[in-house]
Amino acid sequence: MSQAYLLGLAVVAIAVLLVLVIVLKLSAFVAMLLVSIGTALAGGLALDQVISTLTDGMAKTLGSVAIIVGLGAMMGKMIEESGGAERLAAAFTGKLGVKRVIMAVTAAAFILGIPVFFDVGFIILAPIIFGFAKVAGINPLKIGLPVGVALLAVHVSVPPHPGPVAIAATLDADLGMMTIIGIVCGIPMAVVGYLVSKRMKLDKIKIGASPAASAMRGSVEEITARPGPGAGTVLTIILIPLAMIMVGTTGALFVEDGSLAKRALSLGGAPITALLVGVALAYLLIGSKERWNLSKRSSVLDSALDTVAIIIFVTGAGGVFANVLVETGVGAALSDLLVGLGMPVLLMGYVIALALRAAQGSATVALLTTAGLMVSAVQGGGFSQIQIVLIALAIGFGGFGLSHINDSGFWIVTKYLGLSVADGLKTWTLLTAICSLVGFGAVCLIWLVV
Numbered sequence: 001m002s003q004a005y006l007l008g009l010a011v012v013a014i015a016v017l018l019v020l021v022i023v024l025k026l027s028a029f030v031a032m033l034l035v036s037i038g039t040a041l042a043g044g045l046a047l048d049q050v051i052s053t054l055t056d057g058m059a060k061t062l063g064s065v066a067i068i069v070g071l072g073a074m075m076g077k078m079i080e081e082s083g084g085a086e087r088l089a090a091a092f093t094g095k096l097g098v099k100r101v102i103m104a105v106t107a108a109a110f111i112l113g114i115p116v117f118f119d120v121g122f123i124i125l126a127p128i129i130f131g132f133a134k135v136a137g138i139n140p141l142k143i144g145l146p147v148g149v150a151l152l153a154v155h156v157s158v159p160p161h162p163g164p165v166a167i168a169a170t171l172d173a174d175l176g177m178m179t180i181i182g183i184v185c186g187i188p189m190a191v192v193g194y195l196v197s198k199r200m201k202l203d204k205i206k207i208g209a210s211p212a213a214s215a216m217r218g219s220v221e222e223i224t225a226r227p228g229p230g231a232g233t234v235l236t237i238i239l240i241p242l243a244m245i246m247v248g249t250t251g252a253l254f255v256e257d258g259s260l261a262k263r264a265l266s267l268g269g270a271p272i273t274a275l276l277v278g279v280a281l282a283y284l285l286i287g288s289k290e291r292w293n294l295s296k297r298s299s300v301l302d303s304a305l306d307t308v309a310i311i312i313f314v315t316g317a318g319g320v321f322a323n324v325l326v327e328t329g330v331g332a333a334l335s336d337l338l339v340g341l342g343m344p345v346l347l348m349g350y351v352i353a354l355a356l357r358a359a360q361g362s363a364t365v366a367l368l369t370t371a372g373l374m375v376s377a378v379q380g381g382g383f384s385q386i387q388i389v390l391i392a393l394a395i396g397f398g399g400f401g402l403s404h405i406n407d408s409g410f411w412i413v414t415k416y417l418g419l420s421v422a423d424g425l426k427t428w429t430l431l432t433a434i435c436s437l438v439g440f441g442a443v444c445l446i447w448l449v450v
Contacts, residue, residue: 001044006333010359011327013039013407016319017405022420028421029310032317032405036324043328057323064315069412071275072123075237077304078282078297081126082290084234087271088128091231093135101136102143104193105129110150112242114183118155119412120245120271122148124238124278126416127213141202144417145427149193149435150186152409156363157182157396157439159253162369164396170371171378173392174385175253181386182393185442189400189435196434200427207418211308229289237281241274248274253331310415318408322361325406330359345381346394346447349374350440353398363399370395386450394443400415401436404429 013035020031033054040050078084096104105128113121125147133140159165159175164182168175232325255261267273279301287297343351349370356366371392377389403410404425414424 001396003333003337004045006043006328006330007337008214009039009042009328010330013321013325014405015400016424017251018421021105021405028405029313029317032314032321036317036321039321040324040328043324043330045324045328049327053324053327054320057320058316060323062312062319066312066316067272068120068275068352069123069312070305071272071279072120073285073308074274074301075278075282076123076127076211077300078279078286079229079237080131081300082229082286084131084229084237084286087229088131088231088234090135093132101132102138102146102198105132105143106146106150106190106194109147110154110186113151113154114158114246117161118151118409120221120275121151121242122412122416124206124241124275129417130210139202139205140207141200141205141417141419141427142197144413145197145200145202145431146194146370147192148413149197149431150190152363152400152403152432153186153189153193154182155399155438156367157186157393163364163399166364166368167371167392167395170375171369171388171392173388177244177386178389178392181389181446182396185393185439185446188442189397189439192438193435196431197427202427205419205423205427207421208357210416210418211282211304229286233285233289237278237285240281241278242255244274244277244356245269245271290385314411314415316408318361318406318411321406322365322408325360344372345377345383346391346444348377349391350394350398350443353395354401354436357399357407358402358404359406361404361408361410363403363407363409367395370398375393384450389449390443390447390450394440397436397439397443400439401433402429403432 016038017035018033020026020035021028036054036057037050037139040053041047057379074374092104101166106407109121109125112125126144129144129147130140133143155161157178159168159179159182164178167173170176173209191417246269248267252262252265252269255265283297283301286292287294292300341348352373353366353370357363361365374391374395378388383391403413405411405421410424410428413419413428414421419427
């Protein structure tokens, strides 16, 4: 099929999906499955390949998301149910003051996001976001959106996250230099995310159901007055899993491949292992502080799965739609078109990654694909090592932008923050577009200097 046809097909598919979800109020899960089947057929996939393409997309996405979402929700539910989120928020708000809360949480998310994957970090922090919002008396979106930006900024630019590491390996970029410059460029993105979020009319947005919204129930005075886990206990439960991931991901860079130490770090630092430890700590520490019997502890854990079922299914459906776009050749058609335009290499890396991100959803796939397309131009261009790093970061920040309905991260952010699809596009998608340009602008400024 022609390049123009495939690109037109992608535009029509996304438009139909938006109409079904926003205008006709159809379930996002059902709408994405219907549009995915229609796109697969119109894109020329064989009849016997359509269903396997759908199930492969679901499997690829949920294989990495479902367990993490489930465990993260369980840990968060224990913290919420006990009032731990409010106690932690009250302690920090008392020390920092209400005006500094959003900046403090955003800065903490940026630091914690360096070793922790975007979806894991956001799921862990979601109940804390709502707890801080209640204590500070502000809309949780004012904290949640800049926190999401901070987490995603380092996810696409700083090793040891898989996308940046893969780009560095493909383009032969220096990992250490990429880490330092990636953090430097990510800071203004987080700042702009915070400032733009402040100017958005978020108080007019009606927040819907969220797995973390129970942290907004009841008065702060009532919750903090009764016995329960203090701020130190909650921090312990949150930071130990994060520390395990940090040690596992960074420590693995300094040990020999195939060694026992490497395998142990991979297991201990895996998000699933770390979150299991977090759930066990919450079960023991919070259960003991609250004097819950074993049945109560178990019921609280199980109740968390009810609230995240919709998130898991919708996220999986986003993976289905993304896989269909890849298998029908939409991503390849788009990248071929952009490569043929002959843009400057720095701009080309950014634009291709941004377009692929918008076309198929996954930031990591956009980064990997763009790096593969760019490798010949980079290797034959006579660039210095710092210039290669900047090209790699331009690709990373292109993969940051335009997060929308075919991105599993879009559904995690919107569902945990209680946003409708329309409001998610107006806020989260817009923020990722703006901050993507900020990151690329920072890269361009450094390029001019070096």
